[in-house]
Amino acid sequence: MAGPHEILGMSRELGITTTEFLALYADNGGTTLRFGADGRCVFVTTAGCKVHPRRPLVCRLYPLGRATDGTGEERFAIFPPQPDCGAETGSAGTVESFLESQGVGPYLEWSRRYGMLYRRMLGLLDRIGVEGKVEAPAIDGPADGRVDRHPVESAPLSSWQDIDASLADYCAAKGIAVPSRIEESIDLHLRAMQEWLDGLEAQIEAVPADPEEAKKP
Amino acid sequence: MGNKKVPETVSRRDVLRLAGTAAAFCASFGFLHGSQVGGVVQDKHTQEHKAPGMRWEQAEIRWYSGNTLLHSSAIPAKVMKHLQSDVNATVEVKLFRSGQLLRNLGTIEAKH
Numbered sequence A: 001m002a003g004p005h006e007i008l009g010m011s012r013e014l015g016i017t018t019t020e021f022l023a024l025y026a027d028n029g030g031t032t033l034r035f036g037a038d039g040r041c042v043f044v045t046t047a048g049c050k051v052h053p054r055r056p057l058v059c060r061l062y063p064l065g066r067a068t069d070g071t072g073e074e075r076f077a078i079f080p081p082q083p084d085c086g087a088e089t090g091s092a093g094t095v096e097s098f099l100e101s102q103g104v105g106p107y108l109e110w111s112r113r114y115g116m117l118y119r120r121m122l123g124l125l126d127r128i129g130v131e132g133k134v135e136a137p138a139i140d141g142p143a144d145g146r147v148d149r150h151p152v153e154s155a156p157l158s159s160w161q162d163i164d165a166s167l168a169d170y171c172a173a174k175g176i177a178v179p180s181r182i183e184e185s186i187d188l189h190l191r192a193m194q195e196w197l198d199g200l201e202a203q204i205e206a207v208p209a210d211p212e213e214a215k216k217p
Numbered sequence B: 001m002g003n004k005k006v007p008e009t010v011s012r013r014d015v016l017r018l019a020g021t022a023a024a025f026c027a028s029f030g031f032l033h034g035s036q037v038g039g040v041v042q043d044k045h046t047q048e049h050k051a052p053g054m055r056w057e058q059a060e061i062r063w064y065s066g067n068t069l070l071h072s073s074a075i076p077a078k079v080m081k082h083l084q085s086d087v088n089a090t091v092e093v094k095l096f097r098s099g100q101l102l103r104n105l106g107t108i109e110a111k112h
Helices: A004-014 A018-025 A057-061 A095-101 A105-131 A163-174 A182-206 A211-215 B012-029 B040-050 B077-085
Strands: A064-068 A074-078 B036-038 B060-065 B068-074 B090-097 B100-109
Touching: A004 A018, A004 A105, A004 A163, A004 A182, A018 A163, A057 A064, A057 A105, A064 A095, A105 A182, A105 B012, A163 A182, A182 B012, B077 B090
Parallel strands: none
Antiparallel strands: A064 A074, A064 B036, B060 B068, B090 B100
16 A cells, blocks of 8 residues: 555655656556565565655554544554564554554554545545536547546556646646655645645536526526 | 526546546555555555465454454364365354254355
């Protein structure tokens, strides 16, 4: 698993753009990290993880797994130890102290903020589906390279997963400078997505339930 | 008053982008409806690496009281062997009294 903010962090650690990262190191529509032929994450070397300072949340949590229910209550579980895992493990300490030692705080907060956008997306999709406002599929749709088309495994499912490209477009449109710090970039990415959803929501609200009725004088 | 331009539909392009982004977030964050998961995919990959063709290697029966785990035990060897023999293998758990079926508690499938 790798969210757009985590891909940004790892990209910076490697000195490449998120566009390059997605092409080189992501699979399953840009949602998971690539595994080598030996089944290992491509970043795991004999010297350790190549992106360790910016490793994703799932790696920070391991050997713990985390789940939250609909009310936000979180639970943790311990995965069975992997025989070939070289990580130091132990049972001393608490879950809280472990999480603190792994620096998960900002990652959980980013996950929560992206989660809010995700729930909003589901709500919009539900409204579109229920109200039947989706236009019929075009036979020859636009193919300008920025549209999310039918995904192939290595291509990102959404252009929003590519933070560098998304922010380049957003900042150019707004006439503002692209931020250089990771945290600022993530904040701006969240804001850009928020504005995108605001626009979609306004568009959906503007569409009449019965377009034929709306055409009448 | 001039004619007011009224959009008739949400464009397919917008809907595809919305659906694609929701799908990407669902997969990359582990978001389900209102929940989050961390670690499941990583564990799945490592399990697959360890035992290609069979994604699990141990099965337990667990007793719970509400959310509290009371006890656990390995499932009988015969059942384990059956479930490991075929990804399509299933086991049903049913309650009987005097040979009469009272309730079907469900089906356990080898694949997951």
